[in-house]
Amino acid sequence: MSSKEIIIDTSELRFIEGHGRLTVKISGKDVVAEFHNLEGPRFLTKYLRGKPAEMAPRVASRICGLCYTVHSISAAEAVERALGIKVSKEVRDLRNVLYLANNLRSHMMHLLYLSIPAIEGLISVLRMRDKNVFRVGSRILTKATELIEIWGGRSVHVPNVVVGGFGAPIRRKELLKSVKDLAGLLEDAQGFVRYAMDLELPDLERYRVLAASKKPGTYPIYSEDAAIALSDGSIMNGQEYYEGLEEVTKEYSTSKHVYFKDTEITVGALSRMMLNRRYLSFGARTLVEEVEWRINPFLVVKAQAVEVIHYMEELIRLGGELADVIMETENPAVCSVVDLETAEGAYGGSKGRGVFIAEAPRGMLCHSCEVEDGLIKEYRVYTPTAVNSMSIERDAVELVKRFRPIGMEKLKFILEDLVRSYDPCLSCAVSLDVYG
Amino acid sequence: MKLAFYSLTSCEGCLTTLITKLGPDLEGLWNNFDIDYFKLVREPVGGSRIPKADIAFVEGAVVTNLDREQLLEIRKNSRFVVALGTCASSGNIAYTASRGVDLKGRRLRDVEISEAEPISSVITVDYELSGCPVSAEEFTDALLRLVNSIEPVQPDFSVCYECKMKGNDCLLEKRRVCLGPLAMGGCGAACTSVGAPCFSCRGPAAEADLDAYLKTIEKKGVDRQRALMLLHMFTGKKVKEVLKNEQ
Numbered sequence: 001m002s003s004k005e006i007i008i009d010t011s012e013l014r015f016i017e018g019h020g021r022l023t024v025k026i027s028g029k030d031v032v033a034e035f036h037n038l039e040g041p042r043f044l045t046k047y048l049r050g051k052p053a054e055m056a057p058r059v060a061s062r063i064c065g066l067c068y069t070v071h072s073i074s075a076a077e078a079v080e081r082a083l084g085i086k087v088s089k090e091v092r093d094l095r096n097v098l099y100l101a102n103n104l105r106s107h108m109m110h111l112l113y114l115s116i117p118a119i120e121g122l123i124s125v126l127r128m129r130d131k132n133v134f135r136v137g138s139r140i141l142t143k144a145t146e147l148i149e150i151w152g153g154r155s156v157h158v159p160n161v162v163v164g165g166f167g168a169p170i171r172r173k174e175l176l177k178s179v180k181d182l183a184g185l186l187e188d189a190q191g192f193v194r195y196a197m198d199l200e201l202p203d204l205e206r207y208r209v210l211a212a213s214k215k216p217g218t219y220p221i222y223s224e225d226a227a228i229a230l231s232d233g234s235i236m237n238g239q240e241y242y243e244g245l246e247e248v249t250k251e252y253s254t255s256k257h258v259y260f261k262d263t264e265i266t267v268g269a270l271s272r273m274m275l276n277r278r279y280l281s282f283g284a285r286t287l288v289e290e291v292e293w294r295i296n297p298f299l300v301v302k303a304q305a306v307e308v309i310h311y312m313e314e315l316i317r318l319g320g321e322l323a324d325v326i327m328e329t330e331n332p333a334v335c336s337v338v339d340l341e342t343a344e345g346a347y348g349g350s351k352g353r354g355v356f357i358a359e360a361p362r363g364m365l366c367h368s369c370e371v372e373d374g375l376i377k378e379y380r381v382y383t384p385t386a387v388n389s390m391s392i393e394r395d396a397v398e399l400v401k402r403f404r405p406i407g408m409e410k411l412k413f414i415l416e417d418l419v420r421s422y423d424p425c426l427s428c429a430v431s432l433d434v435y436g
Numbered sequence: 437m438k439l440a441f442y443s444l445t446s447c448e449g450c451l452t453t454l455i456t457k458l459g460p461d462l463e464g465l466w467n468n469f470d471i472d473y474f475k476l477v478r479e480p481v482g483g484s485r486i487p488k489a490d491i492a493f494v495e496g497a498v499v500t501n502l503d504r505e506q507l508l509e510i511r512k513n514s515r516f517v518v519a520l521g522t523c524a525s526s527g528n529i530a531y532t533a534s535r536g537v538d539l540k541g542r543r544l545r546d547v548e549i550s551e552a553e554p555i556s557s558v559i560t561v562d563y564e565l566s567g568c569p570v571s572a573e574e575f576t577d578a579l580l581r582l583v584n585s586i587e588p589v590q591p592d593f594s595v596c597y598e599c600k601m602k603g604n605d606c607l608l609e610k611r612r613v614c615l616g617p618l619a620m621g622g623c624g625a626a627c628t629s630v631g632a633p634c635f636s637c638r639g640p641a642a643e644a645d646l647d648a649y650l651k652t653i654e655k656k657g658v659d660r661q662r663a664l665m666l667l668h669m670f671t672g673k674k675v676k677e678v679l680k681n682e683q
Contacts, residue, residue: 014479017448019502038547040445040499047533051665058635059669062529065449065569109452113476124478126466135460142459153630154623155457156449156569157637160630167631252545254500427447434544435537 004032008400008412012038013419015114017066018426022392022419024400033396035389035419037253039426041433045379053079053371054163056379060367061157063381064428066109069102069148070360071381071428072161073222074367079163081354082371090325091165092224097318098151098161099222099358104311105144106361107269107304110423111196112137115301119199119417133195136188140308143181147315150174172323179319186312190283196305197290201298202414206398208264208295208391210271211241213359219272219279219310221359228357228364229275230265238357242366245382247432255429257389258382266391267363267384268422269303270295277306281317284310297395300421350374360384362423385429388422437583439465440473440489441520442510444496444503445530445552449569450521451476451495457572489514491582495570497523497530497672498558501548511559516582518563519555520575525564526639527554527672554673563588566620568637568670574622591622592642595634599625607633608653613662617652618644618678637670640678 008024019038024031044059051059060075061068073095080087112134117125125134145155151170152158160167213220214229228241236244247256259265274295277288287306291299355368363384370378395418403411443451455476458465465471472487473480481487486506492514498504511517519525530552539549555561563582565574578588595616599606602625607614612633616625619636627634653663668675 011484015476017476019443036546038500038502040497040503040547040549040552041534042445042447042497042499042528042530042552043533043537044529046537047529047669052662058632059529062447062449062568065447065452068447068449105456109455109476113455124466126463126478131463134463138459138462141456145456153632154626156453159627159632162632168629249542251543254544254547254549434542435539435549436541 008408008415010412010416010419013416015118016420016424016426017064017428018424018430020419020424020426022396022415024396024415031397031400033393033400034250034252035392035396037255037426037429039254039430041254041430041435043433043435045381045431046436048376048379051376053083053369053374053376056369056376057161057163058159060381063431064425065156066106066425067102067360067362067428068157069098069152069161070358070365071367072158073099074356074358074365075369076161076163077356078354078367078369079371081356082352082369083350083354084352085164087165093318093322093325094151094166094170095161096222097315097322098148098158100311100315100318101144101147101151103221103359103361104308104315105141105148107308107311108137108141108144110361111301111304111308112141115417115420115423116196116199118420119201119301130195133192136192140185140189140192140312143178143185147178147182150178175319176323179316179323182312182319183316186283186316189308189312193287193305193308197287197302199301201296201301202417203296204298204395204399204402204418205294205296206395208266208394210274210295211260211265211267211364212271212275213357213364214275217279219276219281223358231271231274238355241357242355242368245366249434253389254433255386255426256432256434258386258432259390260387264390264394265387267387268300269307269361269363270297270300271363272359273303273306280306281310281313283313297391297418298421300423304423362425362428363387381431383425383428383431385422385424385426386432388424389429392419392422392424437491438470438472438487438489440471440487440492440510440514441475441477442473442492442494442506443475444494444507444524444555445499446496446521446523448476448495450523450567453569454572454575486510486513491516491518491579493518493520494524494555495520497527497552498555499530499534499549499552501550504558507555507558516562517555517559518565518578518582519561520565521570522566522568522637522639522670522672524555525561525566526670526674527552528568529669529672531672532668557673565590566639567623571622591620593621594641594643595619595621595623595625595628595636597621598623599628602629604628607631608656608658611656611658613653613658613666615663615666617649618646618667635666635670639671639674644678646678
């Protein structure tokens with residue numbers, strides 16, 4: 001490495017999900033950044049090959065301990081699409097609620113434990129001067145987890161999400177209680193979100209194309225017919241987006257990077273905010289006015305804070321609506337489960353391809369599968385972190401170029417904040433591993 | 437007393453389970469113990485060096501050379517090492533999934549990948565808490581026992597025990613492949629209670645009897661091959677214990 005001099009090496013990044021590292025080098029006149037994924041692959045998608053299609057949600061859930069619900073729902077949807085299974089509106093509504101609860105949980109985890117303390121220069125959220133921030137934040141986090149437990153059957157790696165619907169119906173009484181509890185936390189949540197909105201963040205505006213789901217009149221998170229919109233004005237359906245994704249291998253990373261038609265795109269809370277913010281819920285819309293939204297990755301923290309209020313308000317609204325629909329007794333419309341795991345294999349003989357795209361906490365997540373004779377032939381997971389990897393590297397270069405005069409020691413911490421603001425999940429990203 | 441929480445190759449679901457389940461009570465844990473290393477919660481004391489600890493909790497399987505090096509350091513610096521969750525105690529899905537993958541075909545610059553192993557393949561483990569994810573209640577119980585020098589216990593009954601106590605219909609009766617009779621209980625029959633069959637994510641029960649199970653499912657007309665495939669899924673390396681009597 002004679003011609004290339006490493007000027008910044010974060011070594012193992014603190015406060016991120018998984019194991020990663022960022023280095024910045026000088027190579028001649030160029031500055032080069034490398035975002036290393038050091039997390040080991042667990043070969044979950046390879047494991048699925050040759051397995052019965054209905055196993056996909058259970059295995060995909062293990063991709064990530066923060067956004068497992070999103071992975072299992074996406075897996076169920078991808079398989080359903082491959083096999084041409086139609087699920088009822090009630091199932092979709094319930095999945096939507098579960099999706100929102102998962103995004104709320106993931107955002108709270110990121111804001112409370114990972115990003116805010118580091119931005120404030122603290123060693124831990126438990127060292128914050130205002131103890132109330134931690135107490136309120138962790139209460140919302142626990143409540144979001146409880147919601148997932150009620151809907152999903154367990155707090156982490158939910159077994160209730162299955163191909164075809166839900167394994168068991170959700171009880172109305174529990175549903176109403178959880179909605180009521182969440183409504184009780186909304187005022188406290190405003191305080192927590194205020195704290196995040198008042199953070200002073202560096203300015204690093206850099207143009208690139210943003211991408212997010214788009215559906216007129218809504219702020220789409222989980223939606224069966226949302227299109228994909230780019231900030232350059234183009235709009236496409238899920239299949240077109242999927243076909244534009246390219247996997248690129250890097251020798252310094254255990255996971256592949258993903259490009260879109262040979263170029264950089266950025267997904268995540270900021271992209272959603274830039275493209276869809278006028279459709280946020282009422283409380284979130286008043287907050288959104290406070291920020292001058294620009295393509296500055298550091299603003300993701302504020303975008304997530306706004307989304308926390310949006311998710312809570314949406315959950316309260318949808319939960320209330322659903323409670324009217326769901327009866328205490330088993331509602332066959334909700335519990336439309338095919339008896340999948342019978343000895344014969346429910347999908348023997350059936351085949352097809354399926355792609356499902358939705359807005360996971362960190363951005364657009366794409367699951368795709370090919371099923372043949374009821375068995376999975378190929379399974380791919382394009383995670384938002386894999387898509388954002390190129391943006392992380394380019395922003396790191398930009399940051400170093402612009403802020404070099406403040407010195408490498410200080411710059412290192414800002415660089416870490418930059419990576420963290422993308423909320424990368426390296427355990428997720430590694431599902432697109434470089435082997436085979 | 438010093439505690440430390442480490443994460444090797446995993447989804448980090450065990451540590452997040454502890455964080456979210458403890459919720460505001462994490463403050464109590466923080467105030468009562470010296471926690472020098474807890475990924476996701478604090479910046480480690482001493483940077484990348486592994487601090488001395490009385491009890492170390494390790495989640496995740498050993499897949500990379502970095503996992504292996506870190507684990508050896510952890511053993512050297514900790515008096516008591518607890519495997520946290522199924523990845524750490526049996527290798528989880530990664531154990532089976534990583535076998536048969538061509539790992540030699542591509543060399544990475546800084547990371548070497550090998551077949552996934554539970555941490556007990558690399559170091560001596562003092563206690564194992566299995567579960568995918570681990571149960572926060574069992575963690576708290578084990579912690580309280582350990583600080584009082586009492587040996588912690590995990591349930592010796594199978595998932596069927598709790599499932600029956602909850603009054604669920606037996607899934608085997610519906611000819612679905614359920615590993616309940618072989619699987620360690622303590623999860624409150626989370627999966628079977630929502631109609632999803634047990635995949636034995638907590639590893640084998642003390643009372644697991646494979647021969648009897650296979651005879652039972654044969655009688656009920658449940659697919660034997662499928663049951664054995666599922667048994668390999670979460671049970672990882674421990675599947676050998678269960679299969680030892682199977683010819």
